[in-house]
Amino acid sequence: MGLEQLIPSLAGDGFFTTQVNKLIAWGRKNSIWPYPFGTACCAIEFMATASSRYDLARFGAEVVRFSPRQSDLIVVAGRVTLKMMPVLTQIYSQVAEPKWVISMGACASTGGVFNTYTQIQGVDQFIPVDVYVPGCPPRPESLIDGVLKIQQIIDGQAKRHEFTRPSEMIPMEAN
Amino acid sequence: MPDAPKLPPTHDTHPKAARVQKENEIDHGLLSRKLGHLIKSIERPFGQTVLKVDRQHTRTVLETLAHDPELSFSMITDITAVDNLRREDFEPARRYTVIHIVYSLRHGKRLRLETDLPEHDPRIASTAGLFKGGPWGEREVYDMFGIEFTGHPDLRRVLMPDYYEHFPLRKDYPLTGLGERDNFVRAEEVE
Numbered sequence: 111m112g113l114e115q116l117i118p119s120l121a122g123d124g125f126f127t128t129q130v131n132k133l134i135a136w137g138r139k140n141s142i143w144p145y146p147f148g149t150a151c152c153a154i155e156f157m158a159t160a161s162s163r164y165d166l167a168r169f170g171a172e173v174v175r176f177s178p179r180q181s182d183l184i185v186v187a188g189r190v191t192l193k194m195m196p197v198l199t200q201i202y203s204q205v206a207e208p209k210w211v212i213s214m215g216a217c218a219s220t221g222g223v224f225n226t227y228t229q230i231q232g233v234d235q236f237i238p239v240d241v242y243v244p245g246c247p248p249r250p251e252s253l254i255d256g257v258l259k260i261q262q263i264i265d266g267q268a269k270r271h272e273f274t275r276p277s278e279m280i281p282m283e284a285n
Numbered sequence: 286m287p288d289a290p291k292l293p294p295t296h297d298t299h300p301k302a303a304r305v306q307k308e309n310e311i312d313h314g315l316l317s318r319k320l321g322h323l324i325k326s327i328e329r330p331f332g333q334t335v336l337k338v339d340r341q342h343t344r345t346v347l348e349t350l351a352h353d354p355e356l357s358f359s360m361i362t363d364i365t366a367v368d369n370l371r372r373e374d375f376e377p378a379r380r381y382t383v384i385h386i387v388y389s390l391r392h393g394k395r396l397r398l399e400t401d402l403p404e405h406d407p408r409i410a411s412t413a414g415l416f417k418g419g420p421w422g423e424r425e426v427y428d429m430f431g432i433e434f435t436g437h438p439d440l441r442r443v444l445m446p447d448y449y450e451h452f453p454l455r456k457d458y459p460l461t462g463l464g465e466r467d468n469f470v471r472a473e474e475v476e
């Protein structure tokens with residue numbers, strides 16, 4: 111890998127020391143396997159990001175998995191409706207820890223222009239979201255930036271989001 | 286002085302309009318001969334033929350339209366409905382209008398059938414057994430408007446979840462719902 115040139119002490123019988131945490135984080139952040147929860151037009155933009163022109167593989171995230179059990183990053187790309195929200199919650203709980211979530215686009219983050227009876231007004235009310243990518247749809251560059259932010263979170267340079275909406279904002283009682 | 290802005294062509298002024306209207310022209314004499322005693326009126330807005338029917342005759346009219354060789358409107362394009370609640374001339378006896386759009390593959394003509402339903406008892410005969418695609422559209426109309434199709438083999442919701450209690454396209458139901466979209470269990474984060 112050319113590490114010898116970068117770290118002179120590795121040449122010959124050389125060695126270097128690090129922390130296990132850091133080594134694991136380094137491995138994790140460069141092999142993110144995204145799960146595209148694509149329900150609308152944003153998913154098309156996700157496909158563009160993953161394919162050759164924008165090439166998410168440059169950041170180690172090219173292995174798109176369609177099984178939550180094999181992935182560690184959920185990309186919520188598109189509108190989530192009343193019928194899909196329980197599905198999304200279930201899929202979120204099926205992803206093995208550690209896991210991260212990107213809320214991609216206006217619809218997933220806030221409901222977008224669809225202020226209607228069936229449209230969830232932001233998936234962050236019900237699942238934890240780490241990175242919001244704004245846009246309608248976000249350009250592939252924005253999504254790549256979102257993935258880079260996730261990488262920063264993974265190796266500890268940035269803090270994870272808590273639920274960004276305080277729970278008292280959310281009416282939980284029936285009607 | 287600048288010229289007045291040029292308006293895009295409408296359904297009347299578009300160069301193709303006359304041709305399309307002519308192609309879709311249906312012999313109203315034929316319709317009234319076959320169905321005269323069953324229908325209330327025949328109208329022709331924008332060159333489209335619309336039959337107004339009482340609900341006890343809707344099924345019979347559709348059967349005649351589908352099976353009569355001179356008509357053979359054998360394909361159902363769509364079944365949909367309108368809630369007339371906010372209309373100026375609203376009256377509870379005509380709260381809903383169910384609309385059947387049928388197409389004649391043999392003659393290449395399209396026809397619309399409109400049936401008014403009262404507010405307290407929105408019920409109409411199903412087209413099950415007559416059009417294969419009919420029951421699907423009926424399920425959607427039931428889901429959105431709560432209109433019951435008698436004789437339907439499987440009248441369940443199709444778009445909204447089964448636990449949903451309202452009929453969202455009724456005009457007295459608020460656009461943003463009654464809080465259903467805010468009531469979900471949160472998936473908790475494990476650290």
Ligand code: SF4
Nearest residue numbers: 151152215216217247
């Ligand atoms: S944010 Fe825009 S592009 Fe993305 S799902 Fe919503 S409407 Fe489609």
